[in-house]
Amino acid sequence: MEYNILNKINLINGSIVFTPLGYLLNSNDCDTINANYNATYLNWVNNNKSDLENGNINISVFFDTTPEVYEAHQVTTSVDGMGLNEITDITPYI
Amino acid sequence: MPLVEGNRTADVRVPAGSSWSFSHNQNTGSDGCLVVIIASPAVSVSSVTYGGQALTNVRNDSTSYSTFWSVWRLNNPPTGVNSIAVNLSSGSWNSTSTVCYSFTGCSGVGNHNFNNTQSVNQTTSITISDNSMIIGSVISGNATSAYIQIPQGTGRTLQWNHNINNYTFGGISPSLTSGSKTIQGGSTATNIILAVEVKELAVVAKRRIFII
Numbered sequence: 449m450e451y452n453i454l455n456k457i458n459l460i461n462g463s464i465v466f467t468p469l470g471y472l473l474n475s476n477d478c479d480t481i482n483a484n485y486n487a488t489y490l491n492w493v494n495n496n497k498s499d500l501e502n503g504n505i506n507i508s509v510f511f512d513t514t515p516e517v518y519e520a521h522q523v524t525t526s527v528d529g530m531g532l533n534e535i536t537d538i539t540p541y542i
Numbered sequence: 543m544p545l546v547e548g549n550r551t552a553d554v555r556v557p558a559g560s561s562w563s564f565s566h567n568q569n570t571g572s573d574g575c576l577v578v579i580i581a582s583p584a585v586s587v588s589s590v591t592y593g594g595q596a597l598t599n600v601r602n603d604s605t606s607y608s609t610f611w612s613v614w615r616l617n618n619p620p621t622g623v624n625s626i627a628v629n630l631s632s633g634s635w636n637s638t639s640t641v642c643y644s645f646t647g648c649s650g651v652g653n654h655n656f657n658n659t660q661s662v663n664q665t666t667s668i669t670i671s672d673n674s675m676i677i678g679s680v681i682s683g684n685a686t687s688a689y690i691q692i693p694q695g696t697g698r699t700l701q702w703n704h705n706i707n708n709y710t711f712g713g714i715s716p717s718l719t720s721g722s723k724t725i726q727g728g729s730t731a732t733n734i735i736l737a738v739e740v741k742e743l744a745v746v747a748k749r750r751i752f753i754i
Contacts, residue, residue, distance in 0.1 A: 453564075464558040468565070493556055493635055500635045507558060523702070524551040526567040529623035 452478045453522040454535055457489065459511040469518075470535040471527050477538045478520040484542050485519040518542075543572055545673055545717055545742035548644035551626070552702035557634045560585075563627040564640075566592070570621045571646030573743045578614040578643075579679055579736070580628060581710040583636035586610040593624030600651050605734055606658050607681050607708050613738055615651045619644075639704040643677065643714065645740055652739035660732040665694060665724050672720040673742040679712035683731030690727040692737075693718070717742065 451471040458465055472478050492510045499505040518541040535541075548569030555562060568576055578597060580587050587610060590597040597614035605611050626642055652674060657666040660683075670676065678690045678698070685703055690713045692698050698713035712727065725737045 464556075466555065466562070466564070490556065490637070493558075497635050501633075519555075521555065521704075522551065522553040522564060524549065524566070526549040528567055530565050530567070 450523050450525060451527045452520045453524065453532070454481065454518060454520045454541065455522065456516055456518055458516045459508055462508070464507065468530070468532060470532045472520055472535055472538070481518050481520045481538060481541055485517055488514060489517040543647040543743065545645060545647045545675060545740065546571070547675065547714060548646060550644070550701060551642045553640045554637055554704035554706065556637050557630060560630045560633045561628060563625045565623050566626050566642045567623045568619050568621045568644045569646055573647050573649065574619055574621065575645045575648035575650055575740070576616045576619040576642060577645070577651060577677065577738065577740060578626065579641045579677065579738070580612050580614070581609055581639040581681060581706055582630060582634065583609045583638065583707045585634040585636070586631045587612045587628060588631045589629045590614045591627045592616055593620035595619060601654055601656070603656055603658065605681060606660050607734065609681055609706065609708065611656070611681065611736060613651065613654060617650050637704070637706045639702065639706050639710045641702050641712070647743055649741045649743040652741040654736070654738045656734070656736045658734050660734055662732050663726055663728040664733050664735045665726045666735045666737050667722055667724040668737045668739055669722045670718060670720060670739045671741055673717040675717055675740045676715045676723060676725060677712065677738040677740060678714070678725045678727055679710060679736045680727035680733050681708055681710045682729045682733035683708055684729050685709040685711060686730040688729040690725070692725045694724045694726040
């Protein structure tokens with residue numbers, strides 16, 4: 449079995465922090481969350497990559513308008529011992 | 543004890559800095575080994591730790607896709623859930639792929655080879671010991687009809703497929719017989735390919751001599 453870890457991404461004290469919230473088993477839910485991640489955070493990062501690399505813009509600009517973003521790109525065959533539960537309602541994360 | 547593939551964790555993320563970490567569960571059992579493959583666009587990997595223990599760098603290649611490809615291993619890693627921590631040589635805003643395989647009954651990484659020439663349906667070959675497994679990994683211009691064959695002609699399930707500016711995907715064979723093995727992978731675009739042997743711990747035959 450494969451578990452898709454749902455991570456929250458936000459900015460804490462100037463650093464990007466990934467926080468695992470639980471796992472998803474429904475691949476359609478993963479696609480929905482990742483499509484939103486691609487269209488928002490990843491798209492913003494890619495459009496501003498040079499400025500981010502040069503220090504001309506800070507990632508905080510993105511999080512000023514979108515405090516949290518979610519992604520489910522991490523896949524594992526075991527969640528034993530991670531203290532994670534299955535998430536079936538993705539409404540809060542899209 | 544035979545070589546057994548255990549837990550696997552595959553992760554792709556924008557580091558947004560020069561380090562990141564995530565959890566992975568190393569199986570219990572004797573002669574454990576952890577193998578990690580990282581595809582990092584533009585920026586090389588400087589170190590990897592698991593549960594605070596440093597992994598040994600097996601290879602670190604600068605590829606024709608402007609992506610660094612590195613292989614790391616740790617024999618007898620701590621078991622259970624521990625943190626994989628990756629450190630880059632500098633900060634990165636490129637999506638970066640990390641794949642972790644746990645094994646038991648393993649003596650570590652054996653031979654490995656890498657074909658850096660971009661070609662559709664690229665191949666590479668390695669010579670392996672009896673009962674070794676092969677991890678095959680591809681970096682390609684796209685992931686359309688992506689596949690991996692280990693050995694060539696035998697398709698394996700893609701266990702990761704990550705968008706990292708280009709794409710990286712791959713899988714693993716079961717235990718194979720010894721000899722030279724060619725692996726093949728690709729998509730509808732050109733690609734390069736990497737093969738990594740994971741070796742079974744050789745059982746030393748015991749012989750008793752009776753002196754009369």
